[in-house]
Amino acid sequence: MKSYLIALFFFCPAWAICRAQENPYFVTYDHHLEEPGNLEIETSSTLGIPRSGQHFYFAPYTEIEYGVTARWTSEFYLEGQATAGDSSIFTGWRFENRFRPLKREHWINPVLYLEYENLNEGSRIQKEIVGNSPDVSSPNAELRKVAAHELETKLILSSQVHDWNIAENFIVEKNLSEDEGFEFGYSVGISRPLATLASGTECRFCRENFIAGVEMYGGLGSTLGFGLHDTAHYIAPVLGWQLTNNSSLHFSPSIGLTHGSNPLLLRVGYSYEIRGFGTKLTHWFGGRR
Amino acid sequence: MIASLFGQNVDYQQDSNWRPPTEAESRKNPLSEKPQAAAGGKKLFLRNCVECHGEDGSGIVKKHAADLQLPVVQNQTDGTLFWKITNGNTDHGMPSFSNLPETQRWQLVLFLRSLKPTTKTP
Numbered sequence: 157m158k159s160y161l162i163a164l165f166f167f168c169p170a171w172a173i174c175r176a177q178e179n180p181y182f183v184t185y186d187h188h189l190e191e192p193g194n195l196e197i198e199t200s201s202t203l204g205i206p207r208s209g210q211h212f213y214f215a216p217y218t219e220i221e222y223g224v225t226a227r228w229t230s231e232f233y234l235e236g237q238a239t240a241g242d243s244s245i246f247t248g249w250r251f252e253n254r255f256r257p258l259k260r261e262h263w264i265n266p267v268l269y270l271e272y273e274n275l276n277e278g279s280r281i282q283k284e285i286v287g288n289s290p291d292v293s294s295p296n297a298e299l300r301k302v303a304a305h306e307l308e309t310k311l312i313l314s315s316q317v318h319d320w321n322i323a324e325n326f327i328v329e330k331n332l333s334e335d336e337g338f339e340f341g342y343s344v345g346i347s348r349p350l351a352t353l354a355s356g357t358e359c360r361f362c363r364e365n366f367i368a369g370v371e372m373y374g375g376l377g378s379t380l381g382f383g384l385h386d387t388a389h390y391i392a393p394v395l396g397w398q399l400t401n402n403s404s405l406h407f408s409p410s411i412g413l414t415h416g417s418n419p420l421l422l423r424v425g426y427s428y429e430i431r432g433f434g435t436k437l438t439h440w441f442g443g444r445r
Numbered sequence: 446m447i448a449s450l451f452g453q454n455v456d457y458q459q460d461s462n463w464r465p466p467t468e469a470e471s472r473k474n475p476l477s478e479k480p481q482a483a484a485g486g487k488k489l490f491l492r493n494c495v496e497c498h499g500e501d502g503s504g505i506v507k508k509h510a511a512d513l514q515l516p517v518v519q520n521q522t523d524g525t526l527f528w529k530i531t532n533g534n535t536d537h538g539m540p541s542f543s544n545l546p547e548t549q550r551w552q553l554v555l556f557l558r559s560l561k562p563t564t565k566t567p
Contacts, residue, residue: 178544188544191496226535260532261543319546352546356484401492431496435507 180396289416472524486556
């Protein structure tokens with residue numbers, strides 16, 4: 157267990173790499189998609205600070221994102237978690253697609269989101285919060301046996317107001333493995349670069365390389381009981397730092413607002429973008445030049 | 446032939462459907478009196494645009510990207526170029542760059558004005 161935790165720590169390095177001007181949210185999506193043909197690899201982690209009687213947990217995940225077209229992005233996730241005093245387990249995979257139906261920029265830009273999740277109940281990455289508060293007390297040996305094949309859809313609405321991004325996500329999720337109705341959740345975010353004028357020189361620490369903001373997200377119950385009762389909600393400052401032309405780091409402490417939330421979630425993410433990956437792949441496999 | 450001499454992508458065909466609204470076309474570049482801002486525009490161009498348009502802006506043929514040196518591009522207004530950067534042309538593979546701050550998009554427009562065709566040695 158200890159060696160696994162150490163390996164996970166290095167899997168999610170603390171040094172920073174930036175994506176090109178992407179918003180630093182961990183939960184909220186905006187309308188900006190991956191550029192066509194580009195591949196982005198991201199490794200992120202969620203560290204859960206527990207309440208009394210609960211245990212620390214560390215939930216890393218890897219994300220591979222590809223720009224299929226200028227209006228369609230696909231992503232694949234692998235995730236796991238390690239709980240102090242318990243064990244570490246693989247918690248599943250996800251396949252996500254985002255599609256932007258409108259061709260041009262508008263005041264509000266919609267994006268349609270569809271994701272299939274092949275998980276177990278030990279999942280802790282909390283890439284989204286839906287339904288009621290999760291079970292963080294049961295041992296991993298029990299949770300890993302409970303499958304959660306879920307279909308998730310989001311309506312993403314996002315606006316660029318001068319240099320501010322404002323995004324709202326409305327989430328509906330259905331667990332195909334259990335008869336527990338449809339679960340609902342939300343996330344909202346706002347962010348802005350710390351400087352809008354690009355300097356003429358390469359620099360790591362200039363303000364133009366930093367994007368700051370805040371997001372808020374939580375569950376809204378289900379069709380069996382809609383509302384805020386026994387739900388988890390968080391408010392989270394976010395900070396993104398662009399280190400190089402194609403790599404970035406983002407960081408967020410998420411503050412729990414309800415008894416059903418962890419008091420604190422610490423999130424860190426590192427991403428690296430490979431430009432023109434689609435073209436390179438075609439060449440490797442003998443495509444036309 | 447003369448365009449070829451200047452190394453221009455003479456095969457580039459402009460998309461006639463890719464046109465801004467009138468109010469967008471008439472916008473002026475707020476950085477037009479600050480030519481020094483073009484240096485930042487060059488940095489942004491190298492970061493975001495060379496994959497398809499090439500370092501000299503002449504356009505990579507297999508990407509079907511515009512030759513930004515051509516008069517058909519350079520004769521467009523600053524507002525038109527800003528609108529095209531902001532909206533992209535998603536039917537033809539150019540993404541939207543609305544994620545860049547407005548000031549940086551105007552810096553890109555400023556830099557685009559500096560792109561000049563280079564003479565090919567026969």
